[in-house]
Amino acid sequence: MKLKNKNILVVGLAVTGVATARFLINRGASVTVADQKKEQEIDSEEPLIREPGIRMELGPHRIETFERADLIVVSPGVPHTISPIRRAKEQGIPVIGEIELASRFITEPIVAVTGTNGKTTTTTLLGKMLEDSGLKVFVGGNIGKPLIAYADGEEKAEIVVIEVSSFQLDTIDTFRANVAVLLNITEDHMDRYPDLDAYTKSKARIFKNQQYNDTAVLNGSDPVVRFLSRDILSRKVFFSSKEEKGVAISDESIISQENMSRLLADFKLPGKHNMENAAAASLAALAAGGTFEGVRTALRKFKGLSHRLEYIETLNGVDFFDDSKATNVDSVAKALETFERPIVLIMGGRNKGSKFHTLRDLIDRHTKELIVIGEAKENIKAELGDIKPVETATTMEEAVFKAYNAAKPGDIVLLSPACASFDMYNSYAQRGEDFCRAVAKQRIDD
Numbered sequence: 001m002k003l004k005n006k007n008i009l010v011v012g013l014a015v016t017g018v019a020t021a022r023f024l025i026n027r028g029a030s031v032t033v034a035d036q037k038k039e040q041e042i043d044s045e046e047p048l049i050r051e052p053g054i055r056m057e058l059g060p061h062r063i064e065t066f067e068r069a070d071l072i073v074v075s076p077g078v079p080h081t082i083s084p085i086r087r088a089k090e091q092g093i094p095v096i097g098e099i100e101l102a103s104r105f106i107t108e109p110i111v112a113v114t115g116t117n118g119k120t121t122t123t124t125l126l127g128k129m130l131e132d133s134g135l136k137v138f139v140g141g142n143i144g145k146p147l148i149a150y151a152d153g154e155e156k157a158e159i160v161v162i163e164v165s166s167f168q169l170d171t172i173d174t175f176r177a178n179v180a181v182l183l184n185i186t187e188d189h190m191d192r193y194p195d196l197d198a199y200t201k202s203k204a205r206i207f208k209n210q211q212y213n214d215t216a217v218l219n220g221s222d223p224v225v226r227f228l229s230r231d232i233l234s235r236k237v238f239f240s241s242k243e244e245k246g247v248a249i250s251d252e253s254i255i256s257q258e259n260m261s262r263l264l265a266d267f268k269l270p271g272k273h274n275m276e277n278a279a280a281a282s283l284a285a286l287a288a289g290g291t292f293e294g295v296r297t298a299l300r301k302f303k304g305l306s307h308r309l310e311y312i313e314t315l316n317g318v319d320f321f322d323d324s325k326a327t328n329v330d331s332v333a334k335a336l337e338t339f340e341r342p343i344v345l346i347m348g349g350r351n352k353g354s355k356f357h358t359l360r361d362l363i364d365r366h367t368k369e370l371i372v373i374g375e376a377k378e379n380i381k382a383e384l385g386d387i388k389p390v391e392t393a394t395t396m397e398e399a400v401f402k403a404y405n406a407a408k409p410g411d412i413v414l415l416s417p418a419c420a421s422f423d424m425y426n427s428y429a430q431r432g433e434d435f436c437r438a439v440a441k442q443r444i445d446d
């Protein structure tokens, strides 16, 4: 792909936009970066603004800039359906995403992971399995370093493992994953997709360019995933969680069922969903050249990631768990299903169009009380408030205080919001940290 002297527009700044612009400049392109943010809102990307050769266009998008470009590269944060991009497409201007651009400059095998939930956990674990198998691995994409930064860097790996979001998949064209994992599809991002069908089609694009000798690792317990798997060309391996602890696999060409069970017996994270993540990561790692011993070592060592059903501490017999990353209803469902003991659940935040009422059965069976916070609190109350007592709180500290008061020794206090964090915080991580701080305050006050 020739980039030299091409007039390229990068839409969306942030980490990925910055890395993309750098990559393009390094290859002699003439680069404009357009972002609707105002200058004072982008201080963290400031070094880029001063970089010679990059034209910055902040504030409302100018259609002429889009129509004058030889190529448009869209960052994952920007919907590819916005009107200036649509109009440029209509005029025949190629529009691709950063993953697509990067993949055209990468020759190493690519393992890609997508799904509504569990991407980061599975991608991280998979990376460790391959490292523990003695391979030099790049892990990134939608987590950590963008793929374009890897394509731009000097240091090469033997294998590339990436997490990919549906937004990133929307803007691929020739991107091909040698091993592609689809963990699950449940309703999410209904603020950005018209319906579940559109969101499903986005996710299915991960298999778009796979060939017969590639591998697709698929969740056989997920009806939507099963349905879309009919159109996949590559070797398909399904994993399905069983009622009892364990996972069934559909094809033993990668690993026998017996050996898979042996591997998973060493995995410590709670919940059936984590068993699925572990099975998916193991199958993908083995298909990508990992060894049984490497996979086993990583599974044994893996402690899980922060803010994903993370145990925090026990106060007077009450266990506190931080699941701040649970920003949709299915991740909350999985958290509730994990525990046998009564849960006081802290929910709420910015509503992404979630159908909270789909949790009714699980709320009934697993919780004793709800504490609701943030913009979504009235919606949650309206959809779930007739099942269990609901209290409202204006701060996390108040929410934790009320939850702790409602809990008895042996109960669980769980932050699992089913909402984004941006009404009260910069990120889910900041929300989780605030929860932990509030729990620590209870300890001190006790």
Ligand code: ADP
Pocket (backbone or CB within 6 Å): 115, 116, 117, 118, 119, 120, 121, 122, 183, 184, 273, 274, 276, 277, 307, 308, 309, 323, 324, 325, 326, 327, 330, 331, 332, 334, 335
């Ligand atoms: P993602 O990167 O897809 O957001 P994470 O690994 O960060 O996934 O986990 C996000 C949330 O989803 C956490 O609350 C976690 O406990 C939950 N989760 C993890 N794996 C799964 C799964 N396989 N199915 C449903 N929920 C999951």
